[in-house]
Amino acid sequence: MVCFSRVKLGTEAAWATFPFGVRTGEMASEESSPLLGTAAEVELPAAERPSQLDVYLSKVQNRNVYLATFAAVLGPLSFGFVLGYSSPAIPSLKRSGNPALRLEDSQASWFGSVVTLGAAAGGILGGYLVDKAGRKLSLMFCAVPYVFGFLTIVSAQNVWMLYVGRLLSGLASGVTSLVVPVYISEIAHSKVRGMLGSCVQLMVVTGILGAYMAGMGLGWRWLAVLGSVPPCIMLGLMAFMPETPRFLLSRNQQAEAVAALQFLRGPLVEHEWECREIQASAHEQQELSLAEFKNPSIYKPFFIGVTIMFFQQVSGINAIMFYAETIFEEANFKNSSAASVIVGSIQVFFTAVAALIIDRTGRKILLVFSGFIMAASAAVFGMYFKMALPGPGNSSHVKWSDSPLGLALVEEEHSLAWLAVLSVGLFIMGFALGWGPIPWLVMSEIFPLRARGVASGACVLTNWFMAFLITKEFHDLMVLLTPYGTFWLFSGTCLLSVLFTILCVPETKGKSLEEIEAYFQRLR
Numbered sequence: 001m002v003c004f005s006r007v008k009l010g011t012e013a014a015w016a017t018f019p020f021g022v023r024t025g026e027m028a029s030e031e032s033s034p035l036l037g038t039a040a041e042v043e044l045p046a047a048e049r050p051s052q053l054d055v056y057l058s059k060v061q062n063r064n065v066y067l068a069t070f071a072a073v074l075g076p077l078s079f080g081f082v083l084g085y086s087s088p089a090i091p092s093l094k095r096s097g098n099p100a101l102r103l104e105d106s107q108a109s110w111f112g113s114v115v116t117l118g119a120a121a122g123g124i125l126g127g128y129l130v131d132k133a134g135r136k137l138s139l140m141f142c143a144v145p146y147v148f149g150f151l152t153i154v155s156a157q158n159v160w161m162l163y164v165g166r167l168l169s170g171l172a173s174g175v176t177s178l179v180v181p182v183y184i185s186e187i188a189h190s191k192v193r194g195m196l197g198s199c200v201q202l203m204v205v206t207g208i209l210g211a212y213m214a215g216m217g218l219g220w221r222w223l224a225v226l227g228s229v230p231p232c233i234m235l236g237l238m239a240f241m242p243e244t245p246r247f248l249l250s251r252n253q254q255a256e257a258v259a260a261l262q263f264l265r266g267p268l269v270e271h272e273w274e275c276r277e278i279q280a281s282a283h284e285q286q287e288l289s290l291a292e293f294k295n296p297s298i299y300k301p302f303f304i305g306v307t308i309m310f311f312q313q314v315s316g317i318n319a320i321m322f323y324a325e326t327i328f329e330e331a332n333f334k335n336s337s338a339a340s341v342i343v344g345s346i347q348v349f350f351t352a353v354a355a356l357i358i359d360r361t362g363r364k365i366l367l368v369f370s371g372f373i374m375a376a377s378a379a380v381f382g383m384y385f386k387m388a389l390p391g392p393g394n395s396s397h398v399k400w401s402d403s404p405l406g407l408a409l410v411e412e413e414h415s416l417a418w419l420a421v422l423s424v425g426l427f428i429m430g431f432a433l434g435w436g437p438i439p440w441l442v443m444s445e446i447f448p449l450r451a452r453g454v455a456s457g458a459c460v461l462t463n464w465f466m467a468f469l470i471t472k473e474f475h476d477l478m479v480l481l482t483p484y485g486t487f488w489l490f491s492g493t494c495l496l497s498v499l500f501t502i503l504c505v506p507e508t509k510g511k512s513l514e515e516i517e518a519y520f521q522r523l524r
Contacts, residue, residue: 029284056273057191058158061266065187068241068264069196072183074138075176076144078205081227082169083318086112087340088215093162097147100158107159109475115170116318116468120461122174127457129175135183137244138175141233145232165224170464174232178460182452183443186244187197187264190512191359198355198446201437205351207216208345216341220257246513250277268402278377298455299521301446305459308439311497313466315374316490317431320424346425350432358372363438364501370434371498375491377426380488384419384453435497439463445508448517 090111096102103111129138149168156162180200188196207230214223242260249257254275261271358366447455477486508516 003470010226014462026331041378052273056269057189059266059268060189061268062192065189065192067194068187069184069199071234071237071241072180073199074230074237075139075142075172075180076200076203078142078169078172078227078230078234079176080204080209081148081211081230081249082115082166082207083228084171084208084211084344085215085223086166087212089220092215098483101156101162103159104163109472111159112470113164113468115166116464117175118167118170118172119174120464120468122171122176123178123457123460123464125171126175126178126460127453129184130179130456131453134240134243134247135179136238138179139183140238142176142179143311145169145175145229145233147228150224150228150468152298154221171226174460174464177440177463181440182456183514184245185243185441185444187242187260190510193445194359194441194509195355197441198351198358198437199439201432202348202351202355203348205432205436209341209348212341212344213456221389226304229343245275246278246449249275254279264485277512282368284355292384297448297517298451301448301520302451302455302458304506305443305446305455306462307500308442308505309459309463311493311500312435312439312465313463313470314493315431315435316378316435316487316493317427317436318429318467318471331483342421343428344426347428347432348473349435350429351436354433358438359509360439362507363442363499364507366434366506367438368434368498369499370430370436370438371494371501373430373433374435375426375494375498377423378487378491378494381420381423381427382484383492384423385483385487417440429430430438442505444514445516446506446520448520449513 009026051355090103090108093101093111097202121485128140129141133141145168149170149172152161152165152168156165157183183195184200185193211223211227214226217227243256245257245260245264246320248254248260257276257278258271265271265274354366408480443456474486477489481489506516506519511519
C-alpha cells in the first residue's frame with residue numbers, strides 16, 4: 001500500500017514526526033514548531049487535534065491554482081463550442097447557396113457525428129501524450145488541431161473539407177477531455193478538487209451555450225472563426241502555468257515539483273511536506289503492464305471508469321444536444337433556436353450549482369439524484385411523443401422517414417408542446433447536476449498514477465465511441481423504436497446507471513488521490 005507510507009495522518013506518530021514548518025534535517029521542539037504549538041496544545045485529546053493535512057490546507061492560498069485551472073478549462077470551452085457548433089450550423093448549411101456545401105440529411109448526420117470519431121482517436125492519442133509529454137505540453141498541443149479544424153471549416157470549398165475540419169476539432173476535443181481533468185485533479189488539493197474538476201463540464205456547457213447564442217446572429221463561417229479564439233488564448237496562458245507536481249515527481253524532478261507547489265499553494269505552507277507525501281507514492285510506481293490488470297487496484301477502478309462513461313452517453317444526452325434545434329422543430333416549436341438557448345442556459349446554471357455543492361454533498365449522492373431525474377424526464381418526453389404522434393392509421397405517420405429526424409408532426413404548435421420543453425429542461429438539469437460533470441471528475445481521481453494515462457484513454461475512447469453510436473444512430477433508433485420508444489429506452493438506461501452507482505461507485509469526497517488509490521488496493 002503506497003498511500004501515506006511515510007506518515008499516518010491523524011495519529012500521534014504523525015503528529016510528532018513531521019512538525020509543520022520544519023524543513024528536512026531541522027530539529028523540532030514544542031516551543032518552535034508552528035504545527036505542534038505549545039505543550040498544552042500537544043496534550044489535547046487525539047480526536048480534538050487537527051490533522052496535519054488540515055493544518056497544511058488551512059494555510060494554502062488558492063489564487064494560483066484557480067488561475068491554472070482557468071487556463072486549462074479554456075480547452076473544454078473550445079470542446080463545448082465544437083459540440084454546440086453543429087446545432088446552428090447544420091440548418092444554415094442545409095440552406096447554403098453553394099451546392100458543393102449544401103448538406104443532405106445523411107451528410108448532416110455525418111457532420112454532426114464525425115466529431116465523435118475524431119474525439120475517440122483523440123482519447124487514444126491523449127492517453128499516450130499525457131504520460132510521455134506530460135499534462136502541460138499535452139494541453140498546449142490541443143490548441144493546434146482546434147485552430148486548424150476551425151480554419152479548415154472557414155475555408156471549406158466542399159463537404160469533405162467540412163468533415164476534415166470537424167474531424168480535427170474532434171481530435172482536439174478527445175485529447176482535451178482526457179488531459180484537462182487529469183491536470184486539474186493533480187494540481188488541486190482535496191478541499192477544492194471536486195469544485196475545480198466540475199469546472200471542466202461547466203466550461204463545456206458554456207461553450208455549447210455560446211455556440212447556440214452566437215449561431216443566432218452569425219453565419220457558419222464566422223461562427224467557426226469565433227471558435228478558434230479560445231484555444232489560442234489557452235495556448236498563451238498555459239505557457240506560463242506549471243506542470244503537475246505528481247508528474248514531475250514521477251520523473252524524479254523534485255526541484256521542479258517543489259517550485260510547482262510553491263506556485264500552486266502559495267508561500268505560507270511547507271511545500272516539502274506535500275512533496276514527500278506525493279513522492280512516497282510516486283517512487284513506488286512502475287510502468288503499467290498487462291499482467292497488472294489482475295490487480296484489484298487496477299481493474300476495479302478501470303471497470304468503474306469505463307462503465308460510468310458508457311452510462312453517461314447511453315443516457316441520450318449527446319443525441320439531445322447535437323440535434324437540439326431539430327428536436328424542437330419536430331416538437332412543433334416555431335422558434336427552435338431560442339428553445340435551444342434556453343436549454344443551454346439551464347445546463348450552464350445547474351452545472352455551476354453542481355460545482356458549488358459537490359465537495360459538500362459528495363459525488364455518489366449527486367449521481368443517484370441526477371439519474372432519477374433523467375429517468376423520469378426522459379419517460380415524460382417519450383410520453384409527449386406518444387400523445388403528439390399521429391395514430392398508426394393516419395397517413396401522416398408514414399411521413400416519419402421523410403423528415404430530418406424522420407418525424408412528421410402537424411405544422412401548428414401542439415397544445416402539449418410545453419410538456420416537451422419541461423421534460424427536456426428537467427433532463428438537462430438532472431444531467432448537469434450529476435452525470436455531466438461527475439464521470440469526468442471520477443475518471444481523474446480513481447486511477448493510480450502509473451495507470452492514469454492508459455486507463456483514462458480507455459475511458460475517453462469508450463465515451464466518444466458511444467457518443468458516435470448514439471449520435472449517428474439516433475435517427476435509426478427513432479425509426480425503429482418510434483420517438484417515444486427511443487426516449488423510454490434512454491429512461492431505462494438512466495435507471496440502470498443509478499443501480500450501478502449505488503452498487504459500484506465509491507465516494508471520493510475529501511480524499512487525497514493517494515487515499516483513493518489505497519482504498520482500491522485494500523479491495524480483494
